[in-house]
Amino acid sequence: MTRIVTVETRDLEKSAKEGGCGECQTSCQSACKTSCGVANQPCEQLSK
Amino acid sequence: MIHCYQFDGLNIVLDCYSGSIHMVDKVAYDMIQWYETEPAEEVIEKAIAKHGITRDDAQECIADIDDLKTAGKLYAPDKYEHLAKDFRKKNIKIKALCLHVAHTCNLNCSYCFASQGKYHGERAIMSYEVGKRAIDFLIENSGFHKNLDIDFFGGEPLMNWDVCKQLVAYGREQEKIHNKNIRFTLTTNGVLLDDEVTEFANKEMHNVVLSLDGRKEVNDRFRVDYAGNGSYDRIVPNFQKFVAKRGNLSYYMRGTFTHYNIDFVNDIKQMLDLGFNELSMEPVVTDPSSPSAITKEDLPVVFEQYEELARLMVERYNEGRPFTFYHYMLDLTCGPCIYKRIAGCGSGTEYLAVTPWGDLYPCHQFVGDEAYKMGSIYDGVQNLELRDKFASCNAYSRPECKDCWAKLYCSGGCAANSYHASGDINGIYEMGCDIFRKRIECAIAVKLLTSGLEQPGQKEE
Numbered sequence: 001m002t003r004i005v006t007v008e009t010r011d012l013e014k015s016a017k018e019g020g021c022g023e024c025q026t027s028c029q030s031a032c033k034t035s036c037g038v039a040n041q042p043c044e045q046l047s048k
Numbered sequence: 049m050i051h052c053y054q055f056d057g058l059n060i061v062l063d064c065y066s067g068s069i070h071m072v073d074k075v076a077y078d079m080i081q082w083y084e085t086e087p088a089e090e091v092i093e094k095a096i097a098k099h100g101i102t103r104d105d106a107q108e109c110i111a112d113i114d115d116l117k118t119a120g121k122l123y124a125p126d127k128y129e130h131l132a133k134d135f136r137k138k139n140i141k142i143k144a145l146c147l148h149v150a151h152t153c154n155l156n157c158s159y160c161f162a163s164q165g166k167y168h169g170e171r172a173i174m175s176y177e178v179g180k181r182a183i184d185f186l187i188e189n190s191g192f193h194k195n196l197d198i199d200f201f202g203g204e205p206l207m208n209w210d211v212c213k214q215l216v217a218y219g220r221e222q223e224k225i226h227n228k229n230i231r232f233t234l235t236t237n238g239v240l241l242d243d244e245v246t247e248f249a250n251k252e253m254h255n256v257v258l259s260l261d262g263r264k265e266v267n268d269r270f271r272v273d274y275a276g277n278g279s280y281d282r283i284v285p286n287f288q289k290f291v292a293k294r295g296n297l298s299y300y301m302r303g304t305f306t307h308y309n310i311d312f313v314n315d316i317k318q319m320l321d322l323g324f325n326e327l328s329m330e331p332v333v334t335d336p337s338s339p340s341a342i343t344k345e346d347l348p349v350v351f352e353q354y355e356e357l358a359r360l361m362v363e364r365y366n367e368g369r370p371f372t373f374y375h376y377m378l379d380l381t382c383g384p385c386i387y388k389r390i391a392g393c394g395s396g397t398e399y400l401a402v403t404p405w406g407d408l409y410p411c412h413q414f415v416g417d418e419a420y421k422m423g424s425i426y427d428g429v430q431n432l433e434l435r436d437k438f439a440s441c442n443a444y445s446r447p448e449c450k451d452c453w454a455k456l457y458c459s460g461g462c463a464a465n466s467y468h469a470s471g472d473i474n475g476i477y478e479m480g481c482d483i484f485r486k487r488i489e490c491a492i493a494v495k496l497l498t499s500g501l502e503q504p505g506q507k508e509e
Contacts, residue, residue: 001112001115001504002108002112002504003072003073003075003076003109003112003504003505004070004071004072004073004076004109004112004113004116004504005070005071005072005501005502005503005504006068006069006070006116006121007068007069007070007071007380007495007496007499007501008380008381009067009068009069009380009381009383010067010380010381010382010383010385011066011067011120012065012066012067012128012385012386012389012456013065013066013120013124013127013386015385015386015387016127016128016131016385016386016387018385019384019385019386019387019388020385020387022141022143022192022193022387022398023193023194023195024195024384024388025144025195025197025231026143026144026197026393026394026398026399028146028393028395028399028411028412028462032302032328032330032374032375033201033235033257033302033330033412034161034330034331034333034413034462034464034465037375037457037458037459037461037484037488038384038388038389038392038393038457038458038459039378039383039384039389039457039458039488039491040374040375040376040377040378040379040383040491041383041384041388042379042382042383042384043379043382043383043384043385043388044195046381046382047379047382
């Protein structure tokens with residue numbers, strides 16, 4: 001592909017099969033306390 | 049659904065449902081957008097006319113786009129809506145508590161969402177007995193979760209520090225008995241942050257959130273004591289000593305920006321100059337009629353600031369002096385799974401706030417609002433209707449999110465922000481959405497600009 005570079009990202013469809021363990025940190029506990037999202041939450045399983 | 053945007057010469061294509069990110073040249077940038085709704089032949093003709101490329105070239109690009117489509121990395125369909133249908137109601141376990149150990153504060157910040165720590169009630173301190181019962185309650189209701197989070201919050205938790213330390217000791221004892229891993233967090237304004245607290249926190253606290261708004265005049269506009277004296281000169285040396293001893297352990301220097309300092313990148317620069325590198329800066333949460341509230345008219349400047357912040361991060365990264373900004377932290381390969389992306393922060397279900405006397409609320413931002421009292425650490429969650437409402441509140445519960453490309457980054461947004469803006473946790477806080485989308489665009493741009501990857505066609509441009 002000369003015009004497109006695809007960046008490596010987590011496959012969300014695959015994560016529907018392998019994810020959902022719930023061990024990740026609750027988003028708002030970490031830093032914002034007023035307007036959190038989840039995008040910056042690491043996966044507890046994958047980021048070990 | 050795709051979202052295409054440009055940032056400092058980068059052409060970026062996000063594929064909402066696969067989570068894929070593509071860097072493309074100008075030709076592909078147009079063709080990918082046209083091809084979402086138009087047939088291949090028309091897209092090819094338009095690309096030839098606009099960009100002066102050959103037919104073979106245009107056809108090759110269409111073939112590449114088709115390959116990505118087949119691989120599920122472009123125009124991926126939404127396959128997750130069914131997951132959002134009550135999947136969290138099935139087995140709700142609690143994994144995090146925000147312990148309000150002190151509904152009182154030694155600062156008197158007028159913009160405080162917690163009304164100077166009192167949460168619109170009386171001043172109060174959590175007893176060891178209440179805190180101990182809260183830890184038992186958490187463990188009893190945590191089910192299969194091994195990792196549990198407890199935040200010492202207030203008000204100012206260091207005004208009840210002895211109890212915090214006793215509760216850490218109790219938690220350490222109980223986690224062994226029950227095979228759990230408790231991660232404690234402390235959020236402090238720094239006034240009482242001394243060597244003893246530092247030593248204990250560095251041993252026991254998984255994360256410490258330090259409150260500072262940046263420049264002295266900005267910090268001291270709101271963060272004042274009861275005599276009206278600014279806190280900057282007292283807290284900054286405490287924070288510097290603390291961070292010097294923190295080593296590689298996690299902390300955040302967390303600021304709030306308001307209408308008065310929408311040039312908040314200058315406050316971030318001040319934090320950097322003071323030697324802090326793990327930073328968070330949040331838009332103030334306050335009544336829209338307050339003079340400190342961010343207004344719609346402020347948004348263009350706020351957006352410029354987020355862009356400037358992104359450039360500053362890239363610049364410092366290239367100079368070997370990187371820093372972290374909480375909302376720009378993205379782990380593209382090891383980020384959250386689709387369940388987390390749909391469900392969001394867990395407020396009202398797996399995350400609850402505990403008042404000094406043991407009442408339960410969906411999160412710290414609802415404390416003091418009687419309508420949102422969920423139960424107590426003694427009787428458990430009693431308001432199951434409310435819990436179900438929070439369990440159903442996710443990336444798919446708001447009609448406004450249906451066509452939003454960012455919904456799997458924000459999970460539909462903060463329930464408390466939605467409630468305060470619209471009166472309903474399933475409403476939206478429109479300005480918060482605008483800010484969130486801008487932050488994600490910038491966050492992804494920073495990741496790409498520091499990835500070492502080169503955008504196709506960049507050299508010619």
